[in-house]
Amino acid sequence: MSITYLEAIREAQAKLLRDDNRVFIYGQDVGGTFGGAFKATKGLAKEFPGRVLNTPISEDAIVGTAIGAAMQGMRPIVEMQFADFSSIALNQILNNAGTHYWRTGVPVPITVRLPSGGTKGSGPFHSQSMESLYAHYPGLVVMTPATVEDAYTMLIEAVAIDDPVVYCEHKYLYYHLKSDKLPDKGLPTGRARIAREGRDLTIVTYSAMTQESLAAAEELAREGLEAEIVDLRTVKPLDTDTVLASVARTGRLLCVGESFPWGGTTAEVIARVTSQGFHLLDAAPQRLNAKDTPIPYHPNLWSAHRPNAKNIVAKARALLRE
Amino acid sequence: MLQAAQRTTKTKMKKRAPAAVGGAAADTTAPPHERFLEAFRWMLLARTLEEKLVSLYRGGQITGGVYIGKGQEAVSVACGLFLEKGDIFAPLIRDQAGRSAFGEPLVDVTRTYLGSRLGPMRGRDGNIHRGHPRDNELAMISHLGAMVSVTVGTLMAKRFRGEKNFVGLTCIGEGGMQAGAFHEGMNIAAVEQVPLVIVATNNHYAYSTPNDREFACDDLVERAIGYGFEGYALDGTDLSACLDVIGGAVKRARAGRPPQLVVASVLRLSGHGEHDDASYVPAEMKRQPFARDCLKLAEQTIIKSNLLDPDTLAKWRKDAVAQVDEAVATAQKEPVPEADKEDWCALSTRHLVDHVEENE
Ligand SMILES: Cc1ncc(C[n+]2csc(CCOP(=O)(O)OP(=O)(O)O)c2C)c(N)n1
Ligand SMILES: [Mg+2]
Numbered sequence: 065m066s067i068t069y070l071e072a073i074r075e076a077q078a079k080l081l082r083d084d085n086r087v088f089i090y091g092q093d094v095g096g097t098f099g100g101a102f103k104a105t106k107g108l109a110k111e112f113p114g115r116v117l118n119t120p121i122s123e124d125a126i127v128g129t130a131i132g133a134a135m136q137g138m139r140p141i142v143e144m145q146f147a148d149f150s151s152i153a154l155n156q157i158l159n160n161a162g163t164h165y166w167r168t169g170v171p172v173p174i175t176v177r178l179p180s181g182g183t184k185g186s187g188p189f190h191s192q193s194m195e196s197l198y199a200h201y202p203g204l205v206v207m208t209p210a211t212v213e214d215a216y217t218m219l220i221e222a223v224a225i226d227d228p229v230v231y232c233e234h235k236y237l238y239y240h241l242k243s244d245k246l247p248d249k250g251l252p253t254g255r256a257r258i259a260r261e262g263r264d265l266t267i268v269t270y271s272a273m274t275q276e277s278l279a280a281a282e283e284l285a286r287e288g289l290e291a292e293i294v295d296l297r298t299v300k301p302l303d304t305d306t307v308l309a310s311v312a313r314t315g316r317l318l319c320v321g322e323s324f325p326w327g328g329t330t331a332e333v334i335a336r337v338t339s340q341g342f343h344l345l346d347a348a349p350q351r352l353n354a355k356d357t358p359i360p361y362h363p364n365l366w367s368a369h370r371p372n373a374k375n376i377v378a379k380a381r382a383l384l385r386e
Numbered sequence: 387m388l389q390a391a392q393r394t395t396k397t398k399m400k401k402r403a404p405a406a407v408g409g410a411a412a413d414t415t416a417p418p419h420e421r422f423l424e425a426f427r428w429m430l431l432a433r434t435l436e437e438k439l440v441s442l443y444r445g446g447q448i449t450g451g452v453y454i455g456k457g458q459e460a461v462s463v464a465c466g467l468f469l470e471k472g473d474i475f476a477p478l479i480r481d482q483a484g485r486s487a488f489g490e491p492l493v494d495v496t497r498t499y500l501g502s503r504l505g506p507m508r509g510r511d512g513n514i515h516r517g518h519p520r521d522n523e524l525a526m527i528s529h530l531g532a533m534v535s536v537t538v539g540t541l542m543a544k545r546f547r548g549e550k551n552f553v554g555l556t557c558i559g560e561g562g563m564q565a566g567a568f569h570e571g572m573n574i575a576a577v578e579q580v581p582l583v584i585v586a587t588n589n590h591y592a593y594s595t596p597n598d599r600e601f602a603c604d605d606l607v608e609r610a611i612g613y614g615f616e617g618y619a620l621d622g623t624d625l626s627a628c629l630d631v632i633g634g635a636v637k638r639a640r641a642g643r644p645p646q647l648v649v650a651s652v653l654r655l656s657g658h659g660e661h662d663d664a665s666y667v668p669a670e671m672k673r674q675p676f677a678r679d680c681l682k683l684a685e686q687t688i689i690k691s692n693l694l695d696p697d698t699l700a701k702w703r704k705d706a707v708a709q710v711d712e713a714v715a716t717a718q719k720e721p722v723p724e725a726d727k728e729d730w731c732a733l734s735t736r737h738l739v740d741h742v743e744e745n746e
Contacts, residue, residue, distance in 0.1 A: 122573060124566065124567045125538070127535075128539060128571065129535045129539035132538060132542070135519050135539070136539070138542075159527050159532070165732065165734050167511045168507070168519050171735075226735055254737065335744075336743070
């Protein structure tokens with residue numbers, strides 16, 4: 065048996081609907097026989113009548129409705145059709161869900177699934193990675209699973225958490241990643257994972273860039289250079305301890321993320337390592353992000369816009385020469 | 387009183403008549419004049435409270451803004467009065483009367499305005515941005531229009547759980563009606579066919595902006611049909627009309643009719659907030675019928691129809707002042723938040739709080 069990252073997300077939702085009658089799924093085209101733009105909810109409307117509901121194209125109201133339902137004890141899962149359209153729901157996610165526990169003492173357990181990141185030909189409005197933007201605001205947990213196993217266990221965990229969770233699932237990984245079986249349990253939320261051990265430099269990354277970084281590490285290994293890959297799993301909370309421990313072993317840090325370069329997760333990791341672990345560093349920490357332009361449509365441009373194994377290798381080589 | 391007492395049993399919020407004892411009947415089936423008197427008494431309390439808040443503000447005792455509902459008490463009280471235990475109320479800026487009628491304790495208001503650590507918002511949020519979500523009084527965020535869909539969600543949850551006979555009511559101004567979130571909220575309410583009442587008050591201004599720069603349709607109530615709502619226009623200065631129309635809308639929503647939109651017409655009889663002298667409101671506007679003071683009109687009705695003797699009326703006024711003074715005095719004695727004792731934690735799941743060491 066082989067199960068994809070996308071199927072893991074579907075299976076997690078099936079399990080959640082089966083095990084917990086507080087759960088319902090709310091989003092555009094998720095219901096009926098259609099099962100979502102990416103089929104992440106395929107068959108679920110039939111299996112769980114009345115609990116997988118199509119919505120109008122109203123991202124603000126979709127999340128607002130989920131928030132209200134969560135206040136009254138439900139555990140809604142919102143599917144954004146693409147992460148990019150969650151910009152319309154920013155107000156509800158940041159200002160309503162993100163502030164509610166702090167203001168009132170009543171948490172809002174919603175899970176917002178964001179089909180994130182680039183696939184070729186998708187262009188400026190169907191390719192965005194928004195984890196850094198959500199992580200910037202208080203009151204939210206931001207998950208960025210990089211493996212089939214994490215996609216499954218972290219989504220189940222997201223719904224169990226009493227606070228709002230933004231769950232960034234990567235569209236490129238939907239079909240590219242496969243696994244033999246789904247685990248019952250994953251690492252605790254908020255703990256990073258050493259995806260590969262290595263002594264020469266630390267690459268801190270998450271989501272699809274974990275896979276690019278692993279490919280880069282294979283290439284570097286052929287040159288006798290051993291990269292350690294830290295997969296953050298959640299960008300918020302950020303597991304600074306695991307990152308620092310890795311940098312203590314290697315003395316060199318490269319951060320790789322797919323979102324835009326100004327600020328963001330990679331900048332945050334470097335800021336923390338620099339202020340808390342300056343003495344561990346043998347060279348100035350480096351980072352690699354997407355370019356500071358909208359995301360291009362054409363594959364020739366798109367593949368150069370985001371970090372990839374090739375430019376990760378180049379950046380790592382330069383860092384190791386320092 | 388009987389029904390009011392029943393409503394209090396399960397929640398912390400006490401639904402009680404404006405005076406501690408001997409208030410008018412709080413029963414939605416009460417004869418019209420009793421209901422009118424009860425509503426009037428809540429309005430009087432709201433007006434008295436807000437006048438006090440204004441004087442505290444002028445005396446520099448309130449940090450931030452003060453936003454009052456002067457001129458809108460009749461609409462607002464009707465919003466709170468017909469809701470029962472288990473119903474959802476999402477009030478907005480000018481809903482002191484409705485909040486009190488729904489059961490919000492007076493001391494919640496003074497605690498929030500004065501920043502008491504014992505208030506529902508504990509100094510973390512202020513003024514009108516307060517609520518008791520666990521007792522079904524939602525805590526508005528500033529962003530206008532946002533609470534409509536949230537109210538829809540609370541009603542969906544109740545339906546999922548198999549509850550029956552509940553309604554939700556949310557308020558908005560004509561300015562907020564022009565926000566995208568309001569459109570989405572109305573539409574999704576109708577799609578979901580939840581028992582929702584939206585009470586919109588056209589007080590002819592959004593801050594300083596008059597109606598002609600807010601919308602271009604003839605009458606906002608005509609929008610109802612376009613969304614699949616039933617719509618009712620209302621003279622918001624007329625307490626009887628407010629009780630009839632809003633009471634009717636609540637009843638219809640409860641009975642399973644489509645969502646209800648009520649659009650009331652009044653003039654905002656204050657600045658947008660107390661920092662605002664509203665000098666942009668032309669004198670002519672203030673002579674329009676919709677500019678009459680609903681509280682004064684209600685009082686005239688009471689006197690003209692001899693619903694109360696002058697002594698009782700005077701006593702009600704005195705009671706209102708005493709209740710307000712007590713609520714203010716209580717909050718003034720209470721501790722305010724202290725930064726070094728504050729729990730700086732925006733998540734209920736404590737082990738998932740992100741720590742930035744340099745910040746600590
Ligand atoms: C989305 C949004 N934009 C701007 C504001 C700032 N603001 C607060 S109240 C207000 C005017 C609201 O007018 P209206 O909805 O008519 O209510 P009223 O104050 O007249 O009761 C504005 C512009 C806001 N709260 N929300
Ligand atoms: Mg207005």
